[in-house]
Amino acid sequence: MPDAPGGRRRRRLPLLLLAVLLLASGCAGAGALGAGGKTLVIAIVANPQMNDAIALSDRFERAHPGVNLRFVSLPENQARAKITASTATQGGEFDVVMISNYETPQWAENGWLENLQPYIDSSPGYDAGDFIPSIRDSLSYQGDMYSVPFYGESSFLAYRKDLFAKAGLTMPANPTWRQIAEFAAKLDDKRAGIAGICLRGKPGWGESLAPFTTVVNTFGGRWFDRNWNAQLTSPEFRAAAEFYVNLLREHGEPGAASAGFSECGTRYAQGQAAMWYDATVMAGTNEDPSSSRIVGKSGYVAAPVNKTDSSGWLYTWSLAMPKATEHKQAAWEFMRWMTGKDFVRTVGEEFGWNRVPPGCRRSTYEIPEYLEAAKAYARPTLNGIENADQDSTMTEPVPYPGIQFVGIPEFQDLGTRVSQQLSAAIAGQKTVDEALRQSQEYAETVGQAYRETR
Amino acid sequence: MRLGRVSLTAFTWLVAILFVFPLVWMVLTAFKQEADAYTDPPKLFFSPTLEQFAGVFERGFLPYLANSGFVTVLSTLAVLVLGIPAAYALSIAPVKGTGNALGFFLSTKMLPIVAAIIPLYVISQNVQLLDNVWALVILYTAMNLPLAVWMMRSFFLEVPREMIEAGRVDGATLPTLLSRIILPVVAPGIAATALICVIFSWTEFFYAINLTAARAGTVPVFLSGFITSEGLYWAQLSAAALLASLPVMIVGWIAQNHLVRGLSMGAVK
Numbered sequence: 166m167p168d169a170p171g172g173r174r175r176r177r178l179p180l181l182l183l184a185v186l187l188l189a190s191g192c193a194g195a196g197a198l199g200a201g202g203k204t205l206v207i208a209i210v211a212n213p214q215m216n217d218a219i220a221l222s223d224r225f226e227r228a229h230p231g232v233n234l235r236f237v238s239l240p241e242n243q244a245r246a247k248i249t250a251s252t253a254t255q256g257g258e259f260d261v262v263m264i265s266n267y268e269t270p271q272w273a274e275n276g277w278l279e280n281l282q283p284y285i286d287s288s289p290g291y292d293a294g295d296f297i298p299s300i301r302d303s304l305s306y307q308g309d310m311y312s313v314p315f316y317g318e319s320s321f322l323a324y325r326k327d328l329f330a331k332a333g334l335t336m337p338a339n340p341t342w343r344q345i346a347e348f349a350a351k352l353d354d355k356r357a358g359i360a361g362i363c364l365r366g367k368p369g370w371g372e373s374l375a376p377f378t379t380v381v382n383t384f385g386g387r388w389f390d391r392n393w394n395a396q397l398t399s400p401e402f403r404a405a406a407e408f409y410v411n412l413l414r415e416h417g418e419p420g421a422a423s424a425g426f427s428e429c430g431t432r433y434a435q436g437q438a439a440m441w442y443d444a445t446v447m448a449g450t451n452e453d454p455s456s457s458r459i460v461g462k463s464g465y466v467a468a469p470v471n472k473t474d475s476s477g478w479l480y481t482w483s484l485a486m487p488k489a490t491e492h493k494q495a496a497w498e499f500m501r502w503m504t505g506k507d508f509v510r511t512v513g514e515e516f517g518w519n520r521v522p523p524g525c526r527r528s529t530y531e532i533p534e535y536l537e538a539a540k541a542y543a544r545p546t547l548n549g550i551e552n553a554d555q556d557s558t559m560t561e562p563v564p565y566p567g568i569q570f571v572g573i574p575e576f577q578d579l580g581t582r583v584s585q586q587l588s589a590a591i592a593g594q595k596t597v598d599e600a601l602r603q604s605q606e607y608a609e610t611v612g613q614a615y616r617e618t619r
Numbered sequence: 620m621r622l623g624r625v626s627l628t629a630f631t632w633l634v635a636i637l638f639v640f641p642l643v644w645m646v647l648t649a650f651k652q653e654a655d656a657y658t659d660p661p662k663l664f665f666s667p668t669l670e671q672f673a674g675v676f677e678r679g680f681l682p683y684l685a686n687s688g689f690v691t692v693l694s695t696l697a698v699l700v701l702g703i704p705a706a707y708a709l710s711i712a713p714v715k716g717t718g719n720a721l722g723f724f725l726s727t728k729m730l731p732i733v734a735a736i737i738p739l740y741v742i743s744q745n746v747q748l749l750d751n752v753w754a755l756v757i758l759y760t761a762m763n764l765p766l767a768v769w770m771m772r773s774f775f776l777e778v779p780r781e782m783i784e785a786g787r788v789d790g791a792t793l794p795t796l797l798s799r800i801i802l803p804v805v806a807p808g809i810a811a812t813a814l815i816c817v818i819f820s821w822t823e824f825f826y827a828i829n830l831t832a833a834r835a836g837t838v839p840v841f842l843s844g845f846i847t848s849e850g851l852y853w854a855q856l857s858a859a860a861l862l863a864s865l866p867v868m869i870v871g872w873i874a875q876n877h878l879v880r881g882l883s884m885g886a887v888k
Contacts, residue, residue: 206833213850235833240846243828250740250829258750258832371848426848431657446849456654456851 202231203492205499208248209263210482211238213449214316214522217512218503224511225502232495241371252277257489260496264312266303266481267570273306279486282309284497291501295526299553300481303566312485313504316446317524319468319477319549320379320569321542323433323451324440326464328352328359342380342408342469345440349416352439361416363433363441364409366591367425370580373587375478375569376442379468381405383476385560388571388608393564393615395608397583398601406597410590422592434459442469444480445549448542449519465542467549472560478569479553481525509535524550564615575611582607648857656854671858680862683841688866690752690837691820694759698767698816699809701760703802706771711783711801721772724765732762736829743830750832758826763816770815774808775801814874821867838863 209215215238222234237259239247248262252272264272272278285293293301293310300317304310322345324336332351337344349361365373381387386402389395396402413421418432426443430450433441434457441447454460468477484500486493502508509529513521518538521529523546529535530547539546552558558568566572570580586600648656650667708714709721739758740749748754778801786800802809824839831840842863845856 208832211844211847213847237832237836238844239828239840240843241848243843247828247832250737251832254741254744256740256744256749427850430849431851435658444849450850455652 202233203495204233204235205260205492205496206235206237206258207261207263207499208237208239208244208251208259210241210244212241212482214520215263215482217516217520217522218315218508221508221511221515225499228502229495229498232492232498234499252487252489255487255489257487257491259487260490260492261500262485262487263315263482264485265483266300266479267567267572267576269304269312269483269485270306270566270572271574272485273309273311277488278311279488279490279493280309281311281313281486281497281500284501285310285313288497288501291505292528295506295528297525297527297547297550299479299550300525302554303479303481304483312483313500314481314483314525315504316522317479317481317550318445319479319524319546319553320376320443321445321468321477321545321549322440322442322466323447323463324348324466325436325438325459325462327462328439329464336464336466339467340469342383342471345442345469346408346412346416349412349440353416354439358437360418360432360438361440362412363418363424363429363438363443364413364421365425365429365443366413366417366421366588367423367428368581368584368588369425370570370577370584372425372584373591374580374584375444375480377405377409377584377587378569379476379478379558380409380471382559382568383469383471383473384408385472387559387561387563389564389612389615391562391564393612395605395612397605397608403597403601406587406590406601410587410597413591414593417591422588445477445524445542445546448539448546449523452519452539452541461541463541465545467545467552473558475549475552475557477549477553477558479550480569573611573615575614579607579611645857645860648854649861650858651854653851653854656857657851671855672862674855675859675862678841678844680841680859683836683838684863684866686752686755686831686835687821687838690755690759691817693756694763694820695813695816697756697760698763699813702764702767702771702812703809705768706775707797707801709768710772710775711778721769724768727761728765732825736825739826740829749830750834752835754830755823755827755835755837758830759816759820759823762823762826763819767812767816770812771805771808774805774812777808778804810874814871817870818867 209218219236219238222236226232226234237247238244244263245268248259248264249268250256251258252262253275255277269278273280285291293313296314297317300314301310304312304314322340329336329348329352334348334351336348340348345362351361352359353361365376367373378388381402384401384405386399386405387396418424418429418438420428424432426447429438429441429443430447432438433447434451436459448463448465451457451463452460467475470476484504486496486500490496504525506526506528509521509526510532513532513534518532518535521535523529523539523543527547530543536543553568555563555566555568563571570576583604586595586604589595590597590600647663649671650669651662651665652668652670655662655665709717714720743749743751743754748757782800782804783796786796791799822839823837824843827837827840828843831837842856842859845852845859
């Protein structure tokens, strides 16, 4: 092959590579960690409230000279995998990690996390008694807190007051699922592109299974009985599944089998749904003029029930300290700052009161500015979280912690598989019975392992 | 005949548009406000803004860019330094067991990387390479080397035997033979190989996300940080993705001629 035309280029390419290399290594040097002082590496989930915390973090650094903060912010699934790997192997990459009430009791039992109770007890003014009890309990192991909550959520129902008024309907303060199904049937308007109700159908143990499991609970179903026998084909579980799938198929949003929180949120905020049952933090998006067309048009009521008094879930993103953390005191100072009362005020004053991390401190619900900004949903959110315990959301006792999840390590995998079956039923590829029979087999494998070891 | 040509042209356009559309859409979205970025129906007309790009730089894009550049350039150089002699030894002057060696190289690509990640993580931890750019340099070199050896071997096989013989007759030593006769002939092939290594290293996500944290994160890891389960992110993610793909696009554009010639070179025998 002749090489003439390439002659000049051949000389240019290595030069270019060299230039890029020099540039890169120069920048890498400049971006290296500051000499001296402590650097805290914090792994967090990339949600809007966390980004607000990152934006405010230079205030912490100014107040604590000698402590530098580095954030690693990842989407939920990647963050979970990464934080789990690092904490379980004592990898030591992170000084502070963001986890939830799903991980905290399990990891505390495994001895992966630092007990925070001594730090809390020696921090006057931190006021852990201010945390909503259900949240505090969900982050405790043997009476001690192993992570501290940044924000908390339950689930509730948003509905369009204007559409209800137009149809002459009244939403009760504590609706039942039967009533919701009737409302959905009446308000479903395919021609106007308005779905009766939005519910999650996207596979994932943290996606569709969260709302679905609260429906199962209030219909009297459960994942396992006290002896770890899987209960996914029980009459109650089946009734709940039939109800959820039929409601979605008949009056739910188009493409429900792949709709999660974000998809439902976009649809509802665009005015294309009459009701939406989901996490209480949705109110922030619904009432944000920059992303929503229906600001001020929504009412919020408690999670619908069937056989129980309440049915809202309980979830919280919280900060924990892995055992391998090097700068423990500095790490605690940061956690104290990010979950303290003052932080809530700072966010409210800097970014606006509807961006305050909600649902973990009672005192937040005594701030007049917040109550004014969040008057449509502050009270229902707080009530939902306070009532979120197994006794009031389930009819039968269960051997696991958690409301909308089964608090065992195997649930990430089991839940994802079962949610795929549920999505297949929602998409009409399977009957509910087929989906549940397959799910029961998956669950039985897990249950068997627990029956043998306990 | 004419109808056939017209339909072929139409088909080519269709395929081209199908490939380019996601890119065009990304560019459009990058200049939107968040509220315009995810609508039903999608918005084609909007008032463009540079806000998202400012946001990307505010979130500290440059350290990630520097890490990506460092890892990509070093691992590609390492692949060339190790791969060129290997390709020579497996083509022009075949050593004993060439077939086995080639098979072995290829077999290392058959293990799904997800199956190796836990041992890799533990090893990195034990040798203090967690969250260190050098861990990625080593892994990307290992990841690209088998493919590079195979590619370059096919280019080396193209070098006419007579040229090498002639060189030998004229008394050229091995270094002279390599630098004066063989390398000039296979240069387009080596450029193509290097570019592919650059692209693979630049876009690699799985190792990067698992083995880095605050210090050694690369651009794909930075990109993923924009995805959130609560709230809107499409416009800013598109802006970040556009910035992330620019360097590779530029390198690809510069090396375009080499690449096409290099890729077709091994194929026509």
